[in-house]
Amino acid sequence: MHRNRLSIQRLLLICGLSCSPVLLAAAPAQTPKPVIVAYVFQRNDLIQPGQIAAQKLTRINYAFANLQGGRIINGFTNDDKNLAALVALKQENPSLTVLVSVGGWAWSGNFSDMAFTKKSRNLFIESVVEFVDHNHLDGLDIDWEYPGMVGAGNHFRPEDKQNYTLLLKELRHRFNQQEKKLHRQLYLTIATGASSDFLAHTEMGKAQKYVDTVNLMAYDYYEPSSDAIAAHHAPLFTNPADPKKISGNRSVQEFEQAGVPTAKIVLGVPFYGHVWGQVSDTDHGLFQAGKPVPNAFARYGNITTTMLNNGYTRYWDPVASVPYLYNPEKKIFVSYEDPESLALKSKYVVDHKLGGMMFWDYSGDPTGALLDAIDTGLKKTPYVHNGTK
Incomplete structure (x- = not known):
């Protein structure tokens, strides 16, 4: 980008006022293709051949590396083998990038201490460079949940707000140096909470300058463990009946207002649902009182094979643009995502x-x-819904 800017300046000096507008007219800017970012969370399982549809992905964020002793370390038994398997997918899709994601909900407890001083940040950053180089990765995804907030019972401090920015700034500077050595790009991305609280505890207008994308976790707006109301956990638009008045669209607008460029915002969607019990049949359970149940977290695959059309009826909220299930006999409500809602989000x-x-x-x-x-929707091809509403 800097070389292009200098070339234009030289052209202006040479041509002066005699150049025609046609000669100086800039070429139309091309809109980058939307990225498709997959979080791959294997725990201790090995990635199997054919498991990942590499051709449909732009980037894989392998979750999770841990943070111990101020350094990034493997989180699970087979991380080295799994990372190698993901990097090998570039043979199928040469444009695929593979990042490691560090932290996550359960492993964010050591971020505050690590980011507290320049010395501690430098120890972490150097360990990241070694980790990325050792595994032939394309960069790092920071999943700190959450700066300045307790998260999963984590230690935090007020200084997290500024230290979060400093960590990203210093990481980006070190990656820039490493790029010259490797002769290839290194990506730095972040996974962010979608709440107003997250924005209040960070400096996103400053922090965004140092990252390639902001992966907005626009889900878990409602969870059975913390919300006594059965509601959409990943609505695209705000339903006026929603007591919290939340949605992915609202979060996107708030991040834009906080200074994050639209083109850097990557909309996060869930491949799972949340389940509430003891929900009355008013409005098929939507926005009704509910309680947690066993197995309140349900993967989409389980929802379609064990719930949908097995006593559970699918309903559609045309305002929020998401589906939900309700079982009147068991009084169970399920908030989830399906191909129709993801086509609209695309x-x-x-x-x-x-x-x-x-x-x-x-x-x-x-x-x-x-x-x-998602793949079809982002290619602007109309999605044909083959199911029933």
Whole structure:
């Protein structure tokens, strides 16, 4: 980009005022293709041949590396083998990039201490460079849940707000140096909470300058463990009846207002649902009181094979643009995502010129129906709904 800017300046000096407007007219800017980012969460399982549809992905964020002793370390038994398997997918898709994601909900407890001083940040950053180089990766995804907030019972401090920015700034500077050595690009991305609280505890207008994408986790707005109301956990638009008045669209607008460029925002979607019990049949359970049940987290694959049309009826919220299930006999409500809602979210991403879409996580969609809907939707091909509303 800097070379292009200098070339234009030289051309202006040479031509002066005699150059015609046609000669100096800039070529039309090409809109980058929306990225498709998959979080692959294997735990201790090995990635199997043919498991990942590499051709339909732009980037894989392998989850999770851990943070111990101020350094990034493997999180699970087979991380080295799994990372090698993912990097090998570039033979199928040469443009695929593979990043490691560090932290996550359960492993964000050591971020605050690591980011507290320049010395501690430098120790972490150097360990990241070694980790990325050792595994032949294309960069790092920071999943700190959450700066300045307790998250999963984590230690935090007020200084997290500024230290989060400093960590990203210093990582980006070190990656720039490493790029010259490797002769290839290194990506730095972040997974962010979609709440107003997250924005209040960070400096996103400053922090965004140092990252390639902001992966907006636009889900878990409602969870059975913390919300006594059965509601959409990943609505695209705000339903006026929603007590929280939340949605992916609202979060996108708030991040834009906080200074994050639209093109850097990657809309996150869930490949899983949340389940509430003891929900009354008013409005098929939507926005009604509910309680947690066993197995309240349900992967999309399980929802379609064990719930849908097995006592559970699918309903559609035309305002929020998401489906939900209700079982009147068991009084169970399920909030989830399906191909129709993801087709609409894909259209939203294209229409609003967002950076792309991200999903958590790959294992939730064993048949590939959700990924197909995203892949098709971002290519602007009309999605044909073959099911029933």
